[in-house]
Amino acid sequence: MTTPDHQSPAPRPPASTAASLVYRSPLGLVAGVLLLALIGWLGIDALIAGHGRTPWFALAWLILLVPLVTAFTLRPAVFSGEDRLRVRNPFRSVSLPWGEIASVRSGYTNEVVTDSGAKYQLWAIPVSMRDRKKAARRQSGAGRPGRSGGFGMFGGAGAAAADHDGPARAESDRIVADLRTTLDRRGTAETAQGEVSARWAYEVIAPAIAGAVLLLILLATG
Template sequence: MTTPDHQSPASQPPVPTAKDRIYRSPMALVGGVLLLVVVGWLGFDALFQGHGRTPWLALAAMILIVPLVIAFTLRPAVFAGEARLRVRNPFRVISLPWGQVASLRSGFSNEVVAKSGGKYQLWAIPVSLRARKKAEMRKSRAAAEAARGGEPTRRNFGFGTVGGFGAPGGAGLKSGPTRADTDQVMDELRELLDRHGEAEPAQGEVAVRWAYEVIAPALAGAVLLLILLVTG
């Protein structure tokens, strides 16, 4: 007879795993919503107020444009968990166990490189050269202030602790992060790679799936629009 204090391993509750970190571009989301509003407004106006072939042309254009707008603005996302990195790009979804990730590179675009040699762009984490330039200027300003004797301070602006330097006499120097936002995201992904790359659950094969839910309606809209234009 067993007591409640000695349960078999099979009866033990599963250990909860951390939720995936989700990275998306806020500007892309805002731009996508605005584009959908404009396309919907113009499209439905043509559908209900147009004459002759105009409603059909408007319908075909909407079937083509709406999936493409969603694919390039609302759809892209990067999901980073303990076992794998899942990249949802406009037309593909790539699942890479951390054990198959060779590196995460940042240049004019951010991309993940698999050990098999495959390279996959991270659409949800776009590179902003302007943000990089601003971050470098903040870094140079902070270094110059420190060289003049400013004491380092840390301020919290609601998004985490940001490093800065206080000017002598108590006048604080209001400086932002010295790394661009997307570069900070790539640093976080590299940290996850270093932490989980050799773990047993993070092994497996790279899986790539085409987003037929986006490709099919866009292709149907393009064919319908072409037929209407040719037969018109």
Template sequence: MTTPDHPSPTPQSPLPTAKDRVYRSPAALAGGVLLLALMLWLGFDALFTGHGRAPWLALATMILLAPLLAAFTLRPAVFAGEDRLRVRNPFRVITLPWGEITGLRSGYSNEVVVKSGAKYQLWAIPVSLRARKKAVRRQARAETAARPGGRSGGSGESGTSGRSRAGAVAGAGSGAAFGFGGGQADGAEPSAPVRAETDQIMDYLRETLERRQQERTAQGEITVRWAYEVAGPMVAGAVLLAILLAMG
């Protein structure tokens, strides 16, 4: 007598892992594209229309400068995952498990500090003092607009003060629309302080560190890899340029 076949249980698929959050500097990306385009335009012009050693000098200069410009503008990025923070700086890639990180500091630059005491700068998240001052001014306008009967000037001011008060209210409203806080009705909860964009990113990284630092999957060793793909062409261009200049 045959027994009915029982289907073997299908193995459960692993839970999908969340994608890393990627942070780059839009200003650096835009500046890098413009500088590279300008360099290539001038370089190819000298390469195809120059005479004598000019084409060779243009070629050596492009080989030297192209990876250098890309390294400091297009390459920097920060990848924040659930288990580790990966920092891609101009000439190094540092992989930092959250368990090895002791803090994230913001001063004149944003840095990550590890247990050994080493510090790694976050090139992709630059500190903008101008953005911080702008956020402080926006926060002051929002607080002024949130006060009952808040005014931006004295009672004896002319119509200019009225326009200033209107601008303050408008600025607070636009800040609320973009998530920067703003004026609110009486009895409402106070809005969060206005922060510069890079400071908001650092706040998120600190929250992730606090949440994931003790997790088993967030432990491991710090790895540092040098960007030979950037240094190699630069060294070749520098050697070629030095030979051409030495030849006179």
């Protein structure tokens, strides 16, 4: 499931007047924090208590793993503004004016397709086939008396959303539908025109390469 940055783990856009909505994966955030804590604990312990070449190996692994774990868990986000959609993926950030977006597609992955045919995956909005199956079961049982169609601990919010917002859908599909609505509304706006720009995340790539090089040197000279 995916949620705006400042909400609970139910991935619904916040009721906010802010210039943009921020979507991130709560599971990715939790996994990232736990992995970084584990890597930091093991790595720092090896740096302090290790002997011989162990501290150097620990340093190399820290330099390599910390940026990679951060890139794939904490970094991904989708920023939906009035004039553009900004996609922050593990190794690249892409700024797309709504006027340059042809469609927002949802299949086994969620992606944005530009007028030129370029495709950019939305890492922060992963597709959950399990959630889709749950939504389909809720929809099929929506008209039966005595069926709550709930979502477990999020059943109240999920059922209410299904009742008021139409057919039950997986939360990632709801977010994609919201992005499509914004595209339809802002795609022809004068301020939503421009060029697509992309930037590589050198702050992630550079330290990861440095850690890999140091690790290779240590292995080659061992």
